[in-house]
Amino acid sequence: MSRPEPSHSLGDMTANPLHKTPAALLGLGAMGTALARAWLAAGHPLTVWNRTAGRAGALAAEGASVAASAADAVAAHGLVIVCLLDDDSVGAVLDGIDLTGKDVVNLTTTTPTQARERAAWATARGARYLDGGIMAVPPMIGVPEAGGYVFYSGSPELFEEHRGTLAAPTGARFVGADPGHAALHDVALLSAMYGMFAGAAHAFALIRKEEIDPAGFAPLLAEWLSAMAGPHVAQTADQLKSGDYTTNVVSNLGMQTAGTPAFLATAEQQGVSPELISPYFELMRRRLAEGAPEEDLTGVVDLLLR
Numbered sequence: 006m007s008r009p010e011p012s013h014s015l016g017d018m019t020a021n022p023l024h025k026t027p028a029a030l031l032g033l034g035a036m037g038t039a040l041a042r043a044w045l046a047a048g049h050p051l052t053v054w055n056r057t058a059g060r061a062g063a064l065a066a067e068g069a070s071v072a073a074s075a076a077d078a079v080a081a082h083g084l085v086i087v088c089l090l091d092d093d094s095v096g097a098v099l100d101g102i103d104l105t106g107k108d109v110v111n112l113t114t115t116t117p118t119q120a121r122e123r124a125a126w127a128t129a130r131g132a133r134y135l136d137g138g139i140m141a142v143p144p145m146i147g148v149p150e151a152g153g154y155v156f157y158s159g160s161p162e163l164f165e166e167h168r169g170t171l172a173a174p175t176g177a178r179f180v181g182a183d184p185g186h187a188a189l190h191d192v193a194l195l196s197a198m199y200g201m202f203a204g205a206a207h208a209f210a211l212i213r214k215e216e217i218d219p220a221g222f223a224p225l226l227a228e229w230l231s232a233m234a235g236p237h238v239a240q241t242a243d244q245l246k247s248g249d250y251t252t253n254v255v256s257n258l259g260m261q262t263a264g265t266p267a268f269l270a271t272a273e274q275q276g277v278s279p280e281l282i283s284p285y286f287e288l289m290r291r292r293l294a295e296g297a298p299e300e301d302l303t304g305v306v307d308l309l310l311r
Contacts, residue, residue, distance in 0.1 A: 025049040026170045029078040031098060032088040032113075033060040035143045040088060040112070043147035043174030045069060054078035056098075076102045084167060085132075088112040092119040096126075105131035108163050110171065112137040112155065116192070117185030124159055124184035135159040136184045138191025139175075146174050156180050158187035201230065203281045210277045241303050250300040259298030262289045 025048045030041050033055035044051050045068050053061050054072040061071040072078035075098050079085050085107050089095050092115045109132045111123060120136040127134040141153025154176030157164050164171070164179045171177040180186045208226055209219060244250045251257075265286045272279045285305070292304040 026084060026167065027051070027082045028084040028086055028170065029054070029072070029082045030086045030088065031055075031075055031078055032090075032094075033057075033064070034088070034090070036112075036139065036146070037088040038064065039143040039146035040086070040174050041069060042067065044170075046147060047173040049170060049173060050082075052078050052081040075099065079104070079107065084108045084110070084170065086110045086112060091115070092123060095123060103130075107132040108135075108167065109133065110135045110137060110157075110163075110167070112139055114138075114191070115188050117189040120158075120188045121183070121185040133160045133163040134184060135163050136187045138187040140191065140194065141175050149175075151175075154178050156187040156190045158182065158190075159184040201234070205230070207272075207277070207281045211271065211275050213277075214275065237302075240301065241306070244301060244303040245306060250297070250303040254299065254301045257298060258289060258293055258300045258302060258304070261302065262286075262293045265289065 027050035028044065029052045030037060030044070031054050033041065033053060037055070038060065041051060041053055041064050045064070050070070051064075051068075052070040052072050053064055054075050054077070055061050058071070061069070065071050070081070072081060079099070079102050083106065085104075087095055087099070087109065089098060090113070092113060095111060095113050095115075104127060109127050111120070111134070115123065115136070124134040124136065135157050136159050138156040139153075140156065141151070145151035145153035155171070155178070157171065157177060157179050158181050161179070161182055164177075168177060180190050205226060209222070212219070212222055240253060244252060268282065269279050269286070272282075288305045288308050289302065291308055292300070295304075297304050
C-alpha cells in the first residue's frame with residue numbers, strides 16, 4: 006500500500022535550499038526549550054505547543070508561533086517533533102490527532118520496547134517515525150563544540166530527508182531501522198556512565214577522611230579512568246565478537262580476582278561501604294568458579310544475561 010504524501014503546510018518549502026524546514030515542537034521543558042531556541046537560531050520556522058502555555062511566551066518573542074492546542078501544532082507542519090515527560094505523555098498528547106502523512110520524531114526518553122510500540126502506533130496512523138535518544142544536557146544544545154548529539158532510529162528515509170534539520174541543534178547519529186535502537190544506545194551509554202560515577206564515588210569516599218585534597222585527587226582519577234576505559238571497552242567488544250575471551254589478556258581474571266580482598270579490606274579500614282564495588286567483585290568470583298582464570302573480565306557480560 007502506498008504511503009500518503011506528507012501533509013506539509015504552505016510554508017514547508019523543503020525542496021528549496023533557500024528555505025529551512027519548518028517544524029512543530031510539542032513539549033517545552035528544559036530540553037524542549039533548548040531545542041526550540043536552537044532551531045529558531047538556525048532559521049527554522051517553528052510552531053510550539055506546551056501543556057503549560059506560559060512557557061511558550063519567551064519563545065514567541067524569539068520568533069516561534071504558538072499553537073493553541075497540540076492538534077493545531079501538528080496540523081501546522083509535516084515535521085512533528087515531540088519532547089515530553091514520558092511515553093504515556095506522548096500517547097495522551099497525540100491521542101485522537103490526525104497523523105496521516107506526518108513525520109514524527111520522538112525525542113522523549115523511553116525504553117526500547119516503548120519506542121518499538123510507539124513506532125508501530127505511529128505507522129498505523131499513517132506517519133513515518135523516528136525515535137531519538139538525546140546524549141546531551143540542555144546547556145549543550147546549540148553549542149557544537151560541547152560534543153552533544155542525538156541517537157536516531159526508525160525510518161531511514163525520514164532521517165535522510167530531515168538530517169540537516171535534526172542536526173541543527175546538536176549532532177545527529179543514525180543507529181538503525183529498528184526503532185528501539187536509539188533508546189537502547191542511550192540507556193546503554195548512560196548505564197555505563199552511572200557505573201563509572203559509582204566507581205568515582207567509591208574512590209572519593211576512600212580518601213574522604215584523609216588529608217588528601219579532593220581537587221588534587223580529581224585529575225589523577227580522571228586521567229586513570231580515561232587511560233583504562235578506552236582500551237578495556239575496545240578489547241571487551243573484540244572478545245565478545247570473536248567469542249575468545251583469552252585473546253590479548255594482560256591481567257587475567259584469576260589474578261584480578263585474587264586482588265579484590267585488598268580492595269574490600271581497604272574499604273573496611275577506611276570506614277567505607279563496599280556496596281558499590283562488591284556486586285562486580287562477586288560476578289568476577291562467579292566467573293572464576295566456572296573455571297575461567299585465564300580469561301579477561303569479558304565473561305562477566307555473559308553472567309548478566311538472563
